[in-house]
Amino acid sequence: MSYAATHDQHDDHHGAPKGFFQRWCMSTNHKDIGTLYLIFSLTMLFIGGSFAMLIRAELFKPGMQLMQPYFFNEMTAMHALVMIFGAIMPAFVGLGNWMIPLMVGAPDMALPRMNNLSFWILPFAFVLLLSTLFLPGGGPAGGWTMYPPLSLQSGSLAYAVFAIHLMGISSIMGAINIIATILNMRAPGMDLMKMPVFVWSWLITAFLLIAVMPALAGAVTMLLTDKYFGTNFFNPGGGGDPVLYQHIFWFFGHPEVYIMILPAFGIISEIVPTFARKPIFGYKAMVFAIACIAFLSFIVWAHHMFAVGLPLGAEVFFMYATMLISVPTGVKVFNWVATMWGGSMTFETPMLFAIAFIILFTIGGFSGLMMALVPADFQYHDTYFIVAHFHYVLVTGALFAIIGAAYYWMPKWTGNMYSEFWGKVHFWNSVIWVNVLFFPQHFLGLAGMPRRIPDYNVAFANFNMISSIGGFLFGATQLIFVGVLIHCAFFSKKKATDRVWEGAKGLEWTIPSPAPHHTFEVPPVINDDELAHGHVND
Amino acid sequence: MTSGGIRRSFTAAAALALASFGSAALAAPGPWQLNMERGASTWSPVPYHLNNVALGVCTVIGVLVFSAMFIAIFRFRKSRGAVAEKWSHNTTVEVVWTTIPVLILITLAYLATSGLTSWADTTGSQMTVKVTGYQWKWRYDYVDYLGKSIDKVGFMSKLDSRSDRTRQLGSGMDPFAVKVGDENTYLLDVDKPLVVPVDTKIRFVITSGDVIHSWWVPATGWKIDAIPGIINAAWANFTTPGTYRGQCAELCGQDHGFMPIVVEVKSKADFAKWLAEQEASSKAPAAAAQTAQVAAPVAGKQG
Amino acid sequence: MAQQTMHAATDQPDGKSRRGVRRTVTILAVIALAVYLSTFLQILLMK
Structure with a gap:
């Protein structure tokens, strides 16, 4: 069944273009564009991370030591925008670009030129966004949610809005490309219900993106016209309603948080079976659970708004719908544990990150369930309890899955094995310091510390200091990751085999390591036993 | 310095013990506080108990799932010769x-829904206070009390001047030194607190004059947004006299972190006296009222 | 380039697979546009 390794026989016409500009700026190759996305997202991770370091430095002890409150607000808003739109989402798109064609046996994405465009919009969007920090008016300082009327006071609103439009266009094009690839470019025999869970998760995520990114674009367009063109969509002085913005924003915002976690579910569903050497437990239930979560994500948005004074009926509805999400999410966690049960496990770095994901994401899910309960949320809302919750699901959830995926597929990308020792050093430091960083924030929130404040009462001093120390060390730990990546790509002497991992299954492991510039020009023959989830017809 | 540090850590340890095991009504957050406070109103135990029940349920589920996972991790290791099942x-x-x-x-939904319906019922209130958020202070207007409308009692309430001086960038002042009595009140004290009576169902009508704020005193058990153009309503019935502190909970611009809320709950008799004084001073000529308003917080602090 | 090689090699008629892609893209783009425009319908909800 293996792909005929005819790479060497190809002439230059089929290899990677030689010139740097030709190869990277003009690329239509899904692997090169995937690499670009991943490098971009790593860069943004460090830029957004440096904002987080500044935030934690200011919060190290009570009293204002380093910055003016307005700059602190710019940092909280920019940290979120950069991490969400610059680090997490492009990382998943990069992984999807690299792996989806390889996993479904397609030669490339369905629309390679549009793929190039989707990527190259992003650097410009972020130059636009980050440049506001150097402009007289300062950057957006109303939080990443940009609630009016506050956001309408910002002088750099237009920059932020245009940057978000560009990111949105990029995401929508990327999503269209991924759906078109998955629906039209699968190798013969790769039925939908035989696709790897990662591909399924991306298919569903892409639909979410198409359904909600335009809603965000619409909301921010209305902000723009409210500020510059005299409309009154959200301006109460002119008969507008600031709460309507929140409804539209969270209609985007809640599916958005699943956009950032569903591909992570897919990644974990690839890594766990590989290192447990056992097929994924309940493949159909896993796919169905992702679809369920995606559907529910459209009817829970107002749980971000329990404190805006919704009618009782609405609060009850959104509470029930939100609680319901824990059922399919629970199924996923149980299925990962059941996949491990009865397996034959080894614990390479990707598996360690996957296990940490399962535990820590579940903790984030628990606090999510707690804040679904409206009366309790009246206390939790807009406190550090919320901050702790979404960092548990986004850092130890989405980011850990991305890092795990990078370790998992890096040998396939580079052809070299990474340093297992340094990978484990990176893992243990990450998992310890991230908990030192975020766990105390639960206590801060319960004790009454609001979010997005640059200074606080001395009662919160102890846990803030612990959290900041964890933050600095977690940030520094990520430099190890960069070291491991550079070593693996350029200096590692240990060549990776085609299969890389003993228990690895799926089409991506049948091609040589490193993956040749063009793959599956001849569609592969699908052998059901070779698919990661084993026999689905059980 | 050293003795201060020791004393501080000693009180911290004591407060930790109290916060972890006691369920005393805390008026303000304590160092090392681990859990939500029970609050000081008739409704505030609802979120407190719901929080504890949900936390307990999650802990039990977590222990079960993670134990199963760790058993799997130890039993089904390749290094122990485990062979994968099919x-x-x-x-x-x-x-x-x-x-x-x-x-x-x-x-959980049953518990939460019954708590929520009791929260949503603002009928039968004996007093109404209008709360208006501004960048970056609060305004309180007393609307009615025991069925009688109140005439022109209202004032602005903003961060106390000591906290305000201390919080300036590079002030060199110690936030730990900002105290009222033994209580650390840095950023949690105001020039003129909201004064309300105990054992009275108070209806708060909450709105804003500029951007969205959120009025949050943890002792009431809830927060609700103050939104321009919209009037939200909520109620609280305080059970114990005391001073309860909170903060604005919705990002509202550069001084979002510096607009605290202080509610002083007085006995009914004391409140009636306070209200009478306020009404009298509001009826006096405007100039006199102004001086009274400036003088009042100072007098209040000393007394 | 890669595309053409594939179609030549799999005797999949070029037009058929391209038509599938084109239809998918059209439908998805219309959905995206419709969502974008529908957000402005909130003006109907205003007082």
Whole structure:
């Protein structure tokens, strides 16, 4: 069944273009564009991370030591925008670009030129966004949610809005490309219900993106016209309603948080079976659970708004719908544990990150369930309890899955094995310091510390200091990751085999390591036993 | 310095013990506080108990799931010679672990819904206070008390001047030194607190004059947004006299972190006296009222 | 380039697979546009 390794026989016409500009700026190759996305997202991770370091430095002890409150607000808003739109989402798109064609046996994405465009919009969007920090008016300082009327006071609103439009266009094009690839470019025999869970998760995520990114674009367009063109969509002085913005924003915002976690579910569903050497437990239930979560994500948005004074009926509805999400999410966690049960496990770095994901994401899910309960949320809302919750699901959830995926597929990308020792050093430091960083924030929130404040009462001093120390060390730990990546790509002497991992299954492991510039020009023959989830017809 | 540090850590340890085991009504957050406070109103135990029940449920589920996972990690290791089994499906357990969470959720939903309906019922209030958020201070207007409308009692309430001086960038002042009595009040004190009577169902009508704020005193058990153009309502019935502190909870611009809320709950007799004084001073000529308003917080602090 | 090689090699008629892609893209783009425009319908909800 293996792909005929005819790479060497190809002439230059089929290899990677030689010139740097030709190869990277003009690329239509899904692997090169995937690499670009991943490098971009790593860069943004460090830029957004440096904002987080500044935030934690200011919060190290009570009293204002380093910055003016307005700059602190710019940092909280920019940290979120950069991490969400610059680090997490492009990382998943990069992984999807690299792996989806390889996993479904397609030669490339369905629309390679549009793929190039989707990527190259992003650097410009972020130059636009980050440049506001150097402009007289300062950057957006109303939080990443940009609630009016506050956001309408910002002088750099237009920059932020245009940057978000560009990111949105990029995401929508990327999503269209991924759906078109998955629906039209699968190798013969790769039925939908035989696709790897990662591909399924991306298919569903892409639909979410198409359904909600335009809603965000619409909301921010209305902000723009409210500020510059005299409309009154959200301006109460002119008969507008600031709460309507929140409804539209969270209609985007809640599916958005699943956009950032569903591909992570897919990644974990690839890594766990590989290192447990056992097929994924309940493949159909896993796919169905992702679809369920995606559907529910459209009817829970107002749980971000329990404190805006919704009618009782609405609060009850959104509470029930939100609680319901824990059922399919629970199924996923149980299925990962059941996949491990009865397996034959080894614990390479990707598996360690996957296990940490399962535990820590579940903790984030628990606090999510707690804040679904409206009366309790009246206390939790807009406190550090919320901050702790979404960092548990986004850092130890989405980011850990991305890092795990990078370790998992890096040998396939580079052809070299990474340093297992340094990978484990990176893992243990990450998992310890991230908990030192975020766990105390639960206590801060319960004790009454609001979010997005640059200074606080001395009662919160102890846990803030612990959290900041964890933050600095977690940030520094990520430099190890960069070291491991550079070593693996350029200096590692240990060549990776085609299969890389003993228990690895799926089409991506049948091609040589490193993956040749063009793959599956001849569609592969699908052998059901070779698919990661084993026999689905059980 | 050293003795201050020791004393500080000693009080911290004492407060930790108190916060972890005691359920005393805390008026303000304490160092090392681990859990939500019970609050000081008739409704505030609802979120407190719901929080504890939900935390307990989550802890039990977490312990079960993670133990199963760790047992799997230790039993089914390749290094111990484990051989992978082939099964990948089991309808019975899948049905079980879908059904049990649903049952747990129904219980939680029942508890939460009954708590919520009692919160939403603002009828039968004996007093109304209008709260208006501004960048970056609060305004309180007394609308009625025991069925009688109140004439022109209202004032702005903003961060106390000591906290305000201390919080300036590079002030060199110690936030730990900002105290009222033994209580650390840095950023949690105001020039003129909201004064309300105990054992009275108070209806708060909350709105804003500029951007969205959120009025949050943890002792009431709730927060609610102050939104321009919209009037929200909520109620609280304080059970114990005392001073309760909170903060604005919705990002509202550069001084969002510096617009605290202080509610002083007085006995009914003391409140009636306070209200009479306020009404008298508001009826006096405007100039006199102004001086009284400036003088009042100072007098209040000393007394 | 890669595309053409594939179609030549799999005797999949070029037009058929391209038509599938084109239809998918059209439908998805219309959905995106419709969502974008529908957000402005909130003006109907205003007082």
